Amino acid sequence: MKYNINILFFTLAFLLSCSGDELVMNDVLKDQKIEAAYTPEAYQLNIPKWLPEMEIPADNPLTKAGVELGRHLFYDPILSLDSTISCASCHLPELSFADPNRLGVGIGGAIGDRHAMSLVNVGFYTKGLFWDGRVKTLEEQALMPIEDHREMNENWKQVEKKLARHPNYPKMFREAFGIEYPSQITKELATKAIAQFERTLISGESRFDKIVFANDLDAGFLTDSEERGRVLYFFEESQVLEHPGCSHCHNGPLFTDNAFRNNGIESVNSLKDFPDKGFGGFTKQLGDNGKFRVPTLRNIELTAPYMHDGRFQTLEEVLDHYSSGGHFAENLDANILPFTLSARDKQDLINFLKMLTDTNFVNNPDLQNPFK
């Protein structure tokens, strides 16, 4: 009798556990038509006139619903295996969408190889994304962290299922992309939405912008220290040509030339010896080893630590590195040359760089976590 009761109990438990799964699966398998309107409305980017025009892929025009969906996905840990990590875990809005950790931290505390870079103005990057330029578009880029074992460690098939079962996402995908059934949610649509949101991460209203580009008299004038820093940043002494040379690489209104360079932070015996090959790992050209993306200096005050591996904690350390001339290698960028940097020079340069902080950007309510 006791034996029969045990069998009955285990059978019941088994059936119950199965029915739980079936319920979940049935939600997907039922695949009921989504009850929501599809009336896409174009999203107008607010790009200051001194920034370049942004190039939007023809197959992913920005819509209000698409950007909003992208914002939700960006902040939602549902994309990770154990629902602990979202894009925003490493790209914090208050830090100009950068990471305070030296290296990226994924699920279970897994440590990545590189620092998570700021996403400010990422929609303007046209020469490849990531520190090594290995993907061309934001849509492609957003595919990768989900399946990286040291980031979200999930697989897209599972993410698609989770999104399809979710109480809100099917409706949001319908509003953004016109799908009719939850089963039509795909990784391609999810990454399109994330890319749409990322294209709205536009910063161009720093004090520097207001004074220099907008001629906004209410923004005041550069202080003596900022002006001296500006000259050090942009100009060179005409006879000795000694200067920090920042604007050779961090130039134009984006404060980056979008190029890949070796800035001399690694000491190596030969081009083969870089511990992280960076751009060379992608191009497979020896001369590109040890080269990394030139990051924008917009909001640089907020985006510490610095460099692709987050080795420098402060801007003072960064300037000390550059004034030293860096470590020599055959492909050391020719603009990395030792220069004299007094304590005053350093402070003036930092004061100038702090002019690039855009508080309107980091406080923009449209860019914040929608789940808070």
Next chain:
Amino acid sequence: MKKFTILTIILLAFIGIASSCEKNTDDNETGTLSLQFQLTYGGEPLHMFERFNYASGASVFIDRFNLFISDVKLVNSTTKQSIKDVAWLDFSGIQDKTTAKTGVRLEIPKVPVGQYSALEIGLGVSPELNATTPSNYSASHPLANNYWEQWNSYISMVIEGKADLTGGTTHNLILTYHVGTNDAYSRINLEDNFLIKSGKNNVILLEIDLKKILTKEGQHLDIERFPRDHSTRPEVFDFLRLNLPSAVVLKNK
């Protein structure tokens, strides 16, 4: 019956004219032109990091060579056809002998077909375009970068590399030459018979000889005295900008 025959002939003639008109589409009146630029040193293909013997006895390699070209035109007896406003020739990806032979290819679509007698190229950024700034362009446009605030000008030519003055293998002298401003702009007129064929990829091979930029008539740029210049010293700036036009030639001419 006669009326019917005449109507049929008119109809057929109309169809014939209409179909012949259809053939005269843009695609049939234009072709693609590829300007293929090969960087050389003394006529030999040169790639980044490749050592060459400099006139001073130094061993030199370059790791970056960039050149803006602008206001490119094809010329014949009746017209000057503008075919490209501006382009940035970037040789930094040319890192081996194979790619050095190919060089950098600039594809220009929709070039009107016909016989041309010359190719005109602006070396550097034309003054009209040089009056603009990166803010005026979309993010991937060549003029969205490579701007030097101090000059209020684009950097029209970049030569960067390293040298061992003793001719040895320790190339630890960094060389940086950035040429810009309106004074750096020049135009060349390369005469030949260029036939642009409909729907074809027409190729013109050009050579940029770095040796002709760095040396001229027994003189050479003194890289020991001037390892760096950003268009500030006339003895360097003028030497480089004035040498450049004769360094760009039609290949195999």
